[in-house]
Amino acid sequence: MAKANLMDYEKALELFEVVIGLEVHVELNTKTKMFCGCRNDFGDEPNTNVCPVCIGLPGSLPVVNRKAVESSIAIGLAIGCKIEANGGFSRKNYFYPDLAKNYQTSQFKDPIAYDGQLEVEVPSGNKFTVQIERAHMEEDAGKLTHIGGATGRIQGAEYSLVDYNRAGVPLVEIVTRPILGAGSEAPELAAAYVRSIREIVKALNVSEARMERGNVRCDANVSLRPKGQEKLGTRTETKNVNSLRSIERAVRYEIQRQAQILADGGSIIQETRHWHEDKGSTSSGRPKSDADDYRYFPEPDLVPVQPSIELIEKLRSELPENPAAKRKRLAGEWGFAEMEFRDVVNAGLMDFIEEAVAEGAKPQAARKWYSGEIARIANSEDKDVSEMNITPAQVAELARLVESGKINDRIAREVLSAVLAGEGNPDEIVTSRNLEVVSDDGALIAAIDEALAKQPDVLEKIREGKLQAAGAVIGAVMQAMKGQADAARVRELVLERANRA
Amino acid sequence: MSEITPDLVRHLAGLARIDLTEDEVVRFTEQLSVIVDSVAKIANIIDAETPITSHPIPLANVFREDVVLPSLTQEQALSGAPDQAQGRFRVSAILDEE
Numbered sequence: 001m002a003k004a005n006l007m008d009y010e011k012a013l014e015l016f017e018v019v020i021g022l023e024v025h026v027e028l029n030t031k032t033k034m035f036c037g038c039r040n041d042f043g044d045e046p047n048t049n050v051c052p053v054c055i056g057l058p059g060s061l062p063v064v065n066r067k068a069v070e071s072s073i074a075i076g077l078a079i080g081c082k083i084e085a086n087g088g089f090s091r092k093n094y095f096y097p098d099l100a101k102n103y104q105t106s107q108f109k110d111p112i113a114y115d116g117q118l119e120v121e122v123p124s125g126n127k128f129t130v131q132i133e134r135a136h137m138e139e140d141a142g143k144l145t146h147i148g149g150a151t152g153r154i155q156g157a158e159y160s161l162v163d164y165n166r167a168g169v170p171l172v173e174i175v176t177r178p179i180l181g182a183g184s185e186a187p188e189l190a191a192a193y194v195r196s197i198r199e200i201v202k203a204l205n206v207s208e209a210r211m212e213r214g215n216v217r218c219d220a221n222v223s224l225r226p227k228g229q230e231k232l233g234t235r236t237e238t239k240n241v242n243s244l245r246s247i248e249r250a251v252r253y254e255i256q257r258q259a260q261i262l263a264d265g266g267s268i269i270q271e272t273r274h275w276h277e278d279k280g281s282t283s284s285g286r287p288k289s290d291a292d293d294y295r296y297f298p299e300p301d302l303v304p305v306q307p308s309i310e311l312i313e314k315l316r317s318e319l320p321e322n323p324a325a326k327r328k329r330l331a332g333e334w335g336f337a338e339m340e341f342r343d344v345v346n347a348g349l350m351d352f353i354e355e356a357v358a359e360g361a362k363p364q365a366a367r368k369w370y371s372g373e374i375a376r377i378a379n380s381e382d383k384d385v386s387e388m389n390i391t392p393a394q395v396a397e398l399a400r401l402v403e404s405g406k407i408n409d410r411i412a413r414e415v416l417s418a419v420l421a422g423e424g425n426p427d428e429i430v431t432s433r434n435l436e437v438v439s440d441d442g443a444l445i446a447a448i449d450e451a452l453a454k455q456p457d458v459l460e461k462i463r464e465g466k467l468q469a470a471g472a473v474i475g476a477v478m479q480a481m482k483g484q485a486d487a488a489r490v491r492e493l494v495l496e497r498a499n500r501a
Numbered sequence: 502m503s504e505i506t507p508d509l510v511r512h513l514a515g516l517a518r519i520d521l522t523e524d525e526v527v528r529f530t531e532q533l534s535v536i537v538d539s540v541a542k543i544a545n546i547i548d549a550e551t552p553i554t555s556h557p558i559p560l561a562n563v564f565r566e567d568v569v570l571p572s573l574t575q576e577q578a579l580s581g582a583p584d585q586a587q588g589r590f591r592v593s594a595i596l597d598e599e
Binding site: 030031032036037038039045046047048049050051052055057063064065066067068069086088093095096097100145146147148157158159160161162163164293295298299300302303304305306307 | 512516518555556558560561562563564567568569570571572573575578581586587588590591592594595
């Protein structure tokens with residue numbers, strides 16, 4: 001395949017207006033599938049979460065999962081949509097072995113949610129309002145593994161293996177209207193929009209929202225039109241973009257590729273394109289054609305879905321704070337420097353800190369622990385902070401112990417290691433390991449006396465103004481106390497002694 | 502008269518992966534026309550007040566609670582498969598999609 005010519009990005013934007021459209025699939029985290037009681041789980045043995053309904057055996061009948069409908073309504077409400085009073089399911093007919101029924105049960109004319117909007121902020125601080133056309137319920141398809149091709153791709157494959165564990169898992173597909181006016185920030189906006197959707201479904205607790213597992217997937221439509229032209233250009237739909245960074249890169253790539261073709265007098269083929277993370281490019285998939293003649297018709301095995309006003313209002317009243325608004329609020333409440341707060345958000349630590357603060361930690365102390373020692377250890381063990389064996393309540397307790405002077409920072413790090421090792425709560429560890437800072441002046445004075453006896457000239461030097469001479473005594477005392485002393489207090493006592501003598 | 506043409510029948514047959522002879526195309530064009538025309542008569546007996554329905558029974562909101570039910574075993578699931586490998590259904594590679 002010849003490498004596509006790419007136009008310089010800035011030049012492409014001078015010549016063309018960028019229009020994007022995004023389709024985001026959200027896999028719900030219900031316990032069971034959309035239309036049957038099979039487990040909705042990731043990573044089980046192939047074809048063990050399947051039943052006659054989800055492998056399309058004759059005579060089986062689907063029944064809609066109530067929780068999946070409620071989760072879908074909650075998503076719709078969170079993105080400002082209206083909720084369809086009288087909706088239902090349709091069959092989308094196509095032949096492909098990822099679904100055994102030869103159709104996907106989906107929604108067509110009457111999606112559960114429609115006409116919404118979402119305000120999205122891009123890294124520059126610019127804000128865009130993305131219009132949402134619809135969010136509809138459907139079922140996920142099975143997983144195909146292609147065998148025999150050199151790269152594991154379909155090209156050159158001898159056969160494919162199908163695992164239907166994922167077939168029938170509830171999905172909500174959120175479709176935007178064409179997004180105009182983002183200009184050079186269209187790639188960033190695409191990524192920021194998907195990030196917002198991901199944050200919202202996570203905050204709603206209706207999806208695991210892990211992009212690397214395909215819980216949130218994005219198809220990005222991109223088209224260009226010469227500046228001043230009214231008619232939208234021909235679009236391509238890039239699939240297989242499974243990270244926020246890929247979305248940004250794929251949109252940018254398509255802008256540059258299409259711009260060069262159009263500038264050379266060519267035309268864009270309306271087609272599906274595949275994003276290749278390794279190469280940073282898209283390649284042509286199948287053209288849109290007869291294959292998209294899906295012959296939707298109402299699903300005769302399912303009855304209409306008519307959510308009551310009471311249900312809708314109950315779900316509306318339970319909506320969590322919008323994640324973007326919440327970030328703004330916490331940034332104000334915590335008083336972190338802008339960089340500190342951004343680091344916390346980017347590292348995914350905001351929720352942990354919020355919980356630790358709710359457990360009584362001071363925001364700065366919680367931040368220090370999470371973005372410092374805990375993140376460092378997690379990183380060294382190649383883990384995510386969420387996988388670390390410590391609760392926000394334990395972090396709060398650790399911070400309290402330091403604040404009250406019961407332990408110092410060095411001891412606190414030892415306590416942290418012990419908590420991570422599963423030895424219990426910080427309080428218990430301090431007690432069981434006998435780590436409490438020695439604050440009994442008597443014990444400290446005895447240790448100071450001993451140290452001064454070995455370094456008799458120190459007091460004289462201090463009196464001459466050489467305060468750093470105290471360091472040697474403090475070091476000796478700390479050593480004698482095995483680190484369990486408050487160094488600041490030792491220093492005070494040494495200086496007091498020098499002034500008295 | 503309905504809009505059913507031989508080309509449309511060929512197109513639908515293609516979408517449904519049904520191999521039709523030319524004789525069948527002619528026969529089905531006639532039969533489908535009669536069916537479509539018959540169904541179209543319904544349009545003459547309903548008015549704007551008649552709600553659109555896809556079911557004869559006035560029933561809505563039939564739901565299932567989100568509770569796990571037993572699934573098939575892998576052996577059972579694959580028992581009707583023409584071909585299988587590694588606990589999965591084995592199918593020929595289809596080249597029009599990745």
